[in-house]
Amino acid sequence: MERPSLRGVTAAVTSLLALAATSLVAGPAAADTGDAGPCALPRTEAHHSLGVDDWNNAYPRPDHPLDAVMVFLSFPDHRPAVTPAELAADHFPATTQFFRRASYGKFTLRPHPLRQWIRMPRPSDWYGMQRDWDSERRGAYLRDALGVADPKVDFSRFDIVYLVADPDAPGVDSDATKVVNFSRPLRIDGADLRRVVTVFEQHPPDRNVLAHETGHVLDLPDLYHRPSDGKGDWDTYVGDWDVMGSQFGLAPDFFGWHKWKLGWLEREQVICVQRSRVVTLEPIAAVPAPGASLGIRLAVIRTGEGSAVAIEARGATGNDRATCAEGVLLYRVRNETPSGGGPVDVIDTHPHSDACWARSVYAPLADAPLRVGETFSIPGAHARIEVVDRTPSGAWTVRIATGV
Numbered sequence: 285m286e287r288p289s290l291r292g293v294t295a296a297v298t299s300l301l302a303l304a305a306t307s308l309v310a311g312p313a314a315a316d317t318g319d320a321g322p323c324a325l326p327r328t329e330a331h332h333s334l335g336v337d338d339w340n341n342a343y344p345r346p347d348h349p350l351d352a353v354m355v356f357l358s359f360p361d362h363r364p365a366v367t368p369a370e371l372a373a374d375h376f377p378a379t380t381q382f383f384r385r386a387s388y389g390k391f392t393l394r395p396h397p398l399r400q401w402i403r404m405p406r407p408s409d410w411y412g413m414q415r416d417w418d419s420e421r422r423g424a425y426l427r428d429a430l431g432v433a434d435p436k437v438d439f440s441r442f443d444i445v446y447l448v449a450d451p452d453a454p455g456v457d458s459d460a461t462k463v464v465n466f467s468r469p470l471r472i473d474g475a476d477l478r479r480v481v482t483v484f485e486q487h488p489p490d491r492n493v494l495a496h497e498t499g500h501v502l503d504l505p506d507l508y509h510r511p512s513d514g515k516g517d518w519d520t521y522v523g524d525w526d527v528m529g530s531q532f533g534l535a536p537d538f539f540g541w542h543k544w545k546l547g548w549l550e551r552e553q554v555i556c557v558q559r560s561r562v563v564t565l566e567p568i569a570a571v572p573a574p575g576a577s578l579g580i581r582l583a584v585i586r587t588g589e590g591s592a593v594a595i596e597a598r599g600a601t602g603n604d605r606a607t608c609a610e611g612v613l614l615y616r617v618r619n620e621t622p623s624g625g626g627p628v629d630v631i632d633t634h635p636h637s638d639a640c641w642a643r644s645v646y647a648p649l650a651d652a653p654l655r656v657g658e659t660f661s662i663p664g665a666h667a668r669i670e671v672v673d674r675t676p677s678g679a680w681t682v683r684i685a686t687g688v
Contacts, residue, residue, distance in 0.1 A: 409455030523649030611653025
């Protein structure tokens, strides 16, 4: 197939100047995920809705290997001090390993880094890079980046696009790293390009930053709380729990609810609690031996048409090996709350204490999990959770009483 000319790509991006918007209203496309059970919240029109009853086909689902191209962009006002290979090594294989552990080996992220720098047409400080980026300058950056990259990249071969800027160029601001969603797909190389990851990280980068941004490409929401003045605490919703809250968290593995949405947990690993029962929960981050069963990883209590309480075990293993506390974690999920608005709230079962001030991103929630012998009544859920025991293999036995 004939590749479009540079001029054609530039014109197409110009016509989509709204592509600089950082949110996308999902279309009706969906894939049936089967009988997810009575505790599966339905997907809504909220940005990155945490409904799990079907899949939004505007996003690549990580139930098979996905290919990602890394394009390295330099600027005429700075000669790069590092090589593309060094920048690629900042993120890979670590990010691939993070997802392989999180998915229990079901998903492989395959990076394809270019070996050379591609020169942007304007100086780095012309683009005005920052977290709340002027839409015209951000649109110009994307237009220029895709324009100079297109002659060297067949975008139709890739599921994910990382645009990596020279970290030492004077205008580069690491706060500008984010996923940019196009208001409608850009047709390039015979394929639809719906979003790109703009990477402005320093060398070395923030921990797990690419795992966080790639989570957005997979339709996962931001779980942090952004203060209106930008000066308060960002981690009051979920603390250290889940990389979509903070890439610096001590227990960054994805919540079991996210793994359910992504297809890494299947129906037999999720228990819908409709009456009192005892369940044994394997730690959500524990990677089973080859051929071994995943066991039960998530218990869910439906609390409303669009809400639920999730119950899972967190232990010092896998992506959570640096966790501050082990135990049974409780959190609320809302399917109509958009990304950044608090779609997940961790329930603090120890509201009068905190832990790991020197390491935690939000110490009040660092000790949120219930420990063996502890009981907690969930406000508004008419349920009481008791952690009965921990098995020799590291699983947690939990008694869930409903209707209380």
